[in-house]
Amino acid sequence: MDKLTSIWNFIRRHKYLIITGVFAVIIGFLDENSIIRRIGYEREINHLQTEIEKYHSEYEESTKRLKEINNNPEAIEKIAREKYLMKKPNEDIYVFEEDKK
Template sequence: MGKLLSIWNFIRRHKYLITTLTFAIIIGFLDENSIMHRVAYAREISHLQEEIQKYRNEYNESTKRLNELTTNPEAIEQIAREKYLMKKPDEDIYVFEEDK
């Protein structure tokens, strides 16, 4: 009984400290909006923003390439030669592959 009474007296003397620590633990680690979750969400947001920027750059490059193809017939010939290995009748094509 003496041990229980001493624990009760400790709790009565330090009730504000115990309440504050309990609140900090709940908010910091256990809550769904905890600090740990917020850090993870911030990392995910930055990763997604980098991905968005990558796709925007890719879109801009593709748009430039499309505009070039619609206005420049030499660009169509270049793509036919590079991608599809087309050639004129009097030409020879040599394909070099890089070792990875």
């Protein structure tokens, strides 16, 4: 009974500190908007922003190539030769493959 009385006296003396600690634990770890989840959300936002930048640069590059293809017939020939291995009637094409080890 003496231990129970000493615990009760400790709680009565430090009730505001205990309530503040319980509140901090609930807000910091257990709540739906906890600090841990907010940190995870910030990481995900940063990751998605880098992806947006990557896709934006790809879009700019593709738009640039499309404009070049529309304006320059030599660019169409270059792409046809390199990408689709097309050739003129009097040409031979040699394709070299690298060993992937």
